[in-house]
Amino acid sequence: xxxxxxxxxxxxxxxxxxxxxxxxxxxxxxxxxxxxxxxxxxxxxxxxxxxxxxxxxxxxxxxxxxxxxxxxxxxxxxxxxxxxxxxxxxxxxxxxxxxxxxxxxxxxxxxxxxxxxxxxxxxxxxxxxxxxxxxxxxxxxxxxxxxxxxxxxxxxxxxxxxxxxxxxxxxxxxxxxxxxxxxxxxxxxxxxxxxxxxxxxxxxxxxxxxxxxxxxxxxxxxxxxxxxxxxxxxxxxxxxxxxxxxxxxxxxxxxxxxxxxxxxxxxxxxxxxxxxxxxxxxxxxxxxxxxxxxxxxxxxxxxxxxxxxxxxxxxxxxxxxxxxxxxxxxxxxxxxxxxxxxxxxxxxxxxxxxxxxxxxxxxxxxxxxxxxxxxxx
Numbered sequence: 485x486x487x488x489x490x491x492x493x494x495x496x497x498x499x500x501x502x503x504x505x506x507x508x509x510x511x512x513x514x515x516x517x518x519x520x521x522x523x524x525x526x527x528x529x530x531x532x533x534x535x536x537x538x539x540x541x542x543x544x545x546x547x548x549x550x551x552x553x554x555x556x557x558x559x560x561x562x563x564x565x566x567x568x569x570x571x572x573x574x575x576x577x578x579x580x581x582x583x584x585x586x587x588x589x590x591x592x593x594x595x596x597x598x599x600x601x602x603x604x605x606x607x608x609x610x611x612x613x614x615x616x617x618x619x620x621x622x623x624x625x626x627x628x629x630x631x632x633x634x635x636x637x638x639x640x641x642x643x644x645x646x647x648x649x650x651x652x653x654x655x656x657x658x659x660x661x662x663x664x665x666x667x668x669x670x671x672x673x674x675x676x677x678x679x680x681x682x683x684x685x686x687x688x689x690x691x692x693x694x695x696x697x698x699x700x701x702x703x704x705x706x707x708x709x710x711x712x713x714x715x716x717x718x719x720x721x722x723x724x725x726x727x728x729x730x731x732x733x734x735x736x737x738x739x740x741x742x743x744x745x746x747x748x749x750x751x752x753x754x755x756x757x758x759x760x761x762x763x764x765x766x767x768x769x770x771x772x773x774x775x776x777x778x779x780x781x782x783x784x785x786x787x788x789x790x791x792x793x794x795x796x797x798x799x800x801x802x803x804x805x806x807x808x809x810x811x812x813x814x815x816x817x818x819x820x821x822x823x824x825x826x827x828x829x830x831x832x833x834x835x836x837x838x839x840x841x842x843x844x845x846x847x848x849x850x851x852x853x854x855x856x857x858x859x860x861x
Contacts, residue, residue, distance in 0.1 A: 497540050532578045545848070559861070567639055569597070572602050584619065588613075588617045590850065642853075650668045682832060692726075692761070693729075705780060706792055716756050718780070726759045766783055803828070
């Protein structure tokens with residue numbers, strides 16, 4: 485810890501920037517373990533690591549010196565935990581990297597508990613980082629005694645995963661009274677507004693990235709007005725994208741689920757087949773879910789942002805929305821969808837590549853890990 489802290493913030497950022505510039509791991513082990521194609525893993529690594537360049541501005545927002553107003557005259561210091569525990573309970577192989585890199589840049593050592601599908605990714609990260617950045621990796625299985633050991637060892641815990649893991653660590657961290665940041669499960673959508681010139685290739689990338697398995701993956705596309713042409717174009721774009729970013733292998737169970745979902749969609753609308761993908765044109769939605777793995781539904785709505793809110797299933801909580809339209813249009817949708825939990829609104833093609841400092845789950849999450857000390861003059 486002494487060597488890490490002695491570098492200072494800028495020193496740590498400089499070392500990480502040098503690491504990111506040279507980082508080009510073999511994707512084979514991560515791909516085999518995660519079920520993604522090597523090409524998809526390489527894409528995920530590249531898009532994740534390039535955000536290291538933005539960590540400085542992220543730290544400035546979350547941990548920069550704060551000066552109070554309203555009678556307080558003094559200086560506010562931020563103190564990060566010596567160790568931050570990172571639990572990858574149900575996550576994509578590289579989605580937990582930026583929280584770890586952010587904590588290291590802020591001066592905290594990291595312990596990663598990774599599930600079977602992400603242990604290779606955790607080890608690649610640990611082994612590649614310069615020795616000045618202390619990172620430990622442990623296998624993770626929910627409900628074991630190791631959960632309590634991780635909480636006792638850590639000064640804060642970040643959990644990326646399912647509801648059970650979030651609830652368990654919320655209880656354990658509350659008992660010990662240490663900061664806790666939950667990145668729970670979520671679903672996302674894409675929207676094509678009536679006046680939009682939609683980027684079909686970008687929309688296809690949003691669907692295909694990580695085989696549609698992430699919380700930022702659009703599970704459905706909502707078109708204001710006729711949607712059949714969008715569905716047909718999206719299918720063609722997904723088929724073309726499979727040349728450079730092929731889908732990972734399907735389990736027998738997933739293959740059967742996709743076949744059944746396509747069969748049911750054919751009775752309600754039309755199915756546009758593509759290489760390693762299927763677009764289900766269902767003007768009136770009758771169910772929310774799909775088996776993912778590049779199986780996406782296209783629905784129609786009218787009435788702008790308020791009309792979309794009425795068309796969406798009651799009580800549905802959303803994570804992000806890719807809105808095809810002007811910046812003004814995105815702001816209008818954000819005002820409405822924010823009430824459904826949306827914490828990120830962007831243009832198509834950008835859903836799966838968020839900036840390092842985005843407010844995941846609506847939180848300035850790094851700031852929640854810090855302890856603030858007001859030093860009065």
